[in-house]
Amino acid sequence: MQSPLGDDAYLRIRAQFSQARQAGQARHREIAEAMHISEGALIAAHVGAEAAALMRATRLQPRWTVLCAALHSLGEVMALTRNGACVHEKVGRYAEFTAKQTEYLQVTWMRGAGVDLLWEVAHWQHGFAVEESGEKGVQRSLQFYDASGTAVHKLFLRAQSDLSAYQSLVRAFCDTDQLPGLIPQALLTVPATDFAAFLTHWEAIQDARDLHCLLAQVRGSGHTFLQHLPAASAREVQLSAANMVLEHAAAQGLSIWILAGNIGMTQAHRGPIDKVVQMGPWLNVLDAGFNLHVRQDLIASSWVVVVPGLAGHFSALVLFNAAGEIIALIAADASSGASERSAWVALMHRLPLVEPIRSDHHATL
Known part of the structure; x- marks a missing residue:
């Protein structure tokens, strides 16, 4: 696991x-980018660091x-x-999880108290327990990265967290390899999805999680596929x-x-928001228990998508x-009552359109 770099x-x-x-x-x-290394390589360089570091x-262990x-x-x-344009932070508790598998999706699904996750650990390659000293004391976290050293998911301890449970977990999962560095590897190859397969997967979507996960899995093709759906759907x-x-949403x-993530993890917030x-x-x-940060200058296209869904049609933004990769997805909470769903549908219809350029040659995709 050690990089060929010297001490x-x-x-x-x-x-x-x-x-x-x-x-x-x-x-x-940002610090890692300035040093021209991955964030995972930055963290891995601190494996085995002296106590005063x-x-x-x-x-x-993986x-x-x-x-x-x-x-x-x-x-x-x-x-x-997070991904390159969005950071999603949620305070809560993890819970037991269950595996979820459909014709096109094999993920692990966890609904905790405030923490709602859908992950695919096949894309996880490196994990670290990290301690960093600062003005407010020691910040402890668990951080997970893909093969390239790009962050997939992190969790940070808070004052209310169980420190002894954290220390026990680190001891239990401590790898025998504690040399610094990591060797970047090729990312897991994701089979290409054509438009016909996308339509099959589209029909299997049950909720906003499934929609986000599908658009994340097809990588840069999601917005292209949406262009070839009927105007009533996208x-x-x-x-x-x-x-x-x-x-x-905040005012009303x-x-x-609100879902955001990457190919290895989707994280969700469910509920009202207040401070935008x-x-x-x-x-x-910037709410108590939930923070979202979106780089507006990195949004290349925005789509209103209407999906059949398990409980009837639902719409999402x-x-x-610019690479056609999903940044974030915002949808109505379907369990909140008909009045809010009606308000959401009205909001979606009020959003100003971009003049569409559509092709009827679906068979060429």
Whole structure:
């Protein structure tokens, strides 16, 4: 597991990280990018670091399913899942999980108290227990990365978390390999999905989780496939739609789903939102127990999607980046009552459209 870099290289990475922290840089991802390494490589460089180091990491055994089954013992934590344009943070408790399998989907599904996750551990490659010293004391977390060193999922301990359970979990899953570094590997190949297969999967969608997971699994083809659906099923709206929807949902007290993630993890918020704030390019929801951060400048297209669903048709706003990968999905909470569902449908119809360019040659896809 150790990278071919020498010990001096890891010492330099640790020193540069400390300098960046002292300069006020807060996000590991941005610090790693400035150093031209992956975030996972930044964390792995701190495996075996001395006790006095600013950050220390312990490599975990890749027994992801067993490890995840033990996360409920930690009590209240903050779960964080992100992609390049969106960060989704949710406070709550993990729970026992169940496997979910359909014709096109094999994932693990976990609904805890406030933490709602749909993960596919086949894309998980590296895991670490991380301790970082700061002004408020030691911040402890568990962090998981794909083969390239890109973050898949993280959880951070809070004051209410069970520290002894965390320490027991780290001891139980500590890997015998505690050398620093990681060797980037090729990402797991995802079989290409053609339009006909997409339509089959589309008909099997039961709820907003399934829709998000399908659009994440088809990688950069999701927005292309939507272009070839009938206008009643998918219509492109202007890039201001995300801001409009979140502000309206907050003002009207609508209970909604907000899902975001990556190919290895989908994280959901379910309920009303309150505080919607714009800060530079970031569109934020800053609520107690739930934070969302979306880079508006990285939204390349926005779509209102209407899906058959298990309990009848539901509509969602789906955001894509320039590569056609899903950034986030916002939908109504179907369990909240007919009045809110009606308000949501009306909101979807008020969103300003982008003039569509459609093709009738479905067979060519």
